Amino acid sequence: VVAGVCHGPAGLVNVRLGDGSLLVDGKRVSCFTDAEEAAVGLTEVVPFLLQSRLEERGAKHEGAENFAEFAVSDQRLVTGQNPASAATVARLVVEALS
Secondary structure: OEEEEOOHHHHHOOOEOOOOOEOOOOOEEOOOOHHHHHHOOOOOOOOOOHHHHHHHOOOEEOOOOOOOOOEEEEOOEEEEOOHHHHHHHHHHHHHHHO
Protein backbone atom coordinates (compact mmCIF):
# COMPACT_ATOMS: atom_id res chain seq x y z
CA VAL A 1 0.00 0.00 0.00
CA VAL A 2 1.27 3.44 -0.95
CA ALA A 3 -0.25 6.50 0.72
CA GLY A 4 0.17 10.26 0.76
CA VAL A 5 -1.62 13.25 2.25
CA CYS A 6 -1.70 16.90 1.16
CA HIS A 7 1.55 17.57 -0.77
CA GLY A 8 2.83 14.04 -0.07
CA PRO A 9 1.55 12.69 -3.40
CA ALA A 10 4.19 14.91 -5.05
CA GLY A 11 6.53 12.00 -4.40
CA LEU A 12 4.39 9.86 -6.70
CA VAL A 13 4.26 11.99 -9.85
CA ASN A 14 7.22 10.27 -11.52
CA VAL A 15 6.98 6.78 -9.99
CA ARG A 16 6.95 4.10 -12.65
CA LEU A 17 5.84 0.50 -12.32
CA GLY A 18 7.82 -2.48 -13.55
CA ASP A 19 6.18 -2.23 -16.97
CA GLY A 20 7.23 1.42 -17.31
CA SER A 21 3.76 2.89 -16.79
CA LEU A 22 3.21 5.69 -14.29
CA LEU A 23 1.83 4.60 -10.92
CA VAL A 24 -0.85 7.31 -10.94
CA ASP A 25 -1.98 6.83 -14.56
CA GLY A 26 -5.68 5.99 -14.51
CA LYS A 27 -5.85 5.97 -10.71
CA ARG A 28 -8.22 8.01 -8.53
CA VAL A 29 -6.12 10.39 -6.42
CA SER A 30 -6.54 13.33 -4.11
CA CYS A 31 -4.01 15.96 -3.04
CA PHE A 32 -3.73 19.61 -2.04
CA THR A 33 -5.76 21.17 -4.84
CA ASP A 34 -4.81 23.97 -7.20
CA ALA A 35 -7.65 26.01 -5.65
CA GLU A 36 -6.27 25.45 -2.14
CA GLU A 37 -2.80 26.48 -3.32
CA ALA A 38 -4.30 29.71 -4.70
CA ALA A 39 -6.27 30.30 -1.50
CA VAL A 40 -3.07 30.27 0.56
CA GLY A 41 -1.23 32.42 -1.99
CA LEU A 42 1.44 29.88 -2.91
CA THR A 43 0.82 29.18 -6.60
CA GLU A 44 3.95 31.15 -7.50
CA VAL A 45 6.02 29.60 -4.68
CA VAL A 46 5.63 25.85 -5.14
CA PRO A 47 7.65 24.25 -7.96
CA PHE A 48 4.46 22.93 -9.60
CA LEU A 49 0.73 22.70 -8.93
CA LEU A 50 0.31 19.17 -7.67
CA GLN A 51 -3.26 18.57 -8.81
CA SER A 52 -2.39 19.70 -12.33
CA ARG A 53 0.81 17.66 -12.44
CA LEU A 54 -0.96 14.49 -11.31
CA GLU A 55 -3.65 15.06 -13.93
CA GLU A 56 -0.92 15.54 -16.58
CA ARG A 57 0.39 12.12 -15.52
CA GLY A 58 -3.02 10.54 -16.16
CA ALA A 59 -4.39 10.57 -12.61
CA LYS A 60 -8.12 11.04 -12.06
CA HIS A 61 -8.11 13.78 -9.43
CA GLU A 62 -10.99 13.94 -6.96
CA GLY A 63 -11.45 16.52 -4.25
CA ALA A 64 -13.78 18.40 -1.97
CA GLU A 65 -14.25 22.05 -1.10
CA ASN A 66 -11.11 23.91 -0.04
CA PHE A 67 -9.62 22.58 3.21
CA ALA A 68 -12.37 19.97 3.69
CA GLU A 69 -11.50 16.41 4.69
CA PHE A 70 -11.40 14.09 1.66
CA ALA A 71 -9.53 10.91 0.76
CA VAL A 72 -9.73 8.19 -1.88
CA SER A 73 -8.47 4.66 -2.23
CA ASP A 74 -7.78 3.05 -5.61
CA GLN A 75 -6.46 -0.48 -5.38
CA ARG A 76 -3.37 -0.08 -3.16
CA LEU A 77 -3.00 3.68 -3.62
CA VAL A 78 -4.49 5.87 -0.86
CA THR A 79 -4.35 9.67 -1.02
CA GLY A 80 -5.83 12.56 0.93
CA GLN A 81 -6.52 16.16 0.01
CA ASN A 82 -5.02 18.04 2.95
CA PRO A 83 -4.01 17.65 6.62
CA ALA A 84 -7.68 17.39 7.64
CA SER A 85 -7.74 14.13 5.64
CA ALA A 86 -4.95 12.34 7.54
CA ALA A 87 -7.21 10.24 9.79
CA THR A 88 -9.31 9.11 6.84
CA VAL A 89 -6.18 8.18 4.89
CA ALA A 90 -4.98 6.15 7.87
CA ARG A 91 -8.32 4.33 8.07
CA LEU A 92 -8.25 3.56 4.34
CA VAL A 93 -4.68 2.25 4.62
CA VAL A 94 -5.73 -0.09 7.43
CA GLU A 95 -8.66 -1.29 5.30
CA ALA A 96 -6.35 -1.86 2.33
CA LEU A 97 -3.97 -3.88 4.49
CA SER A 98 -6.78 -6.04 5.88
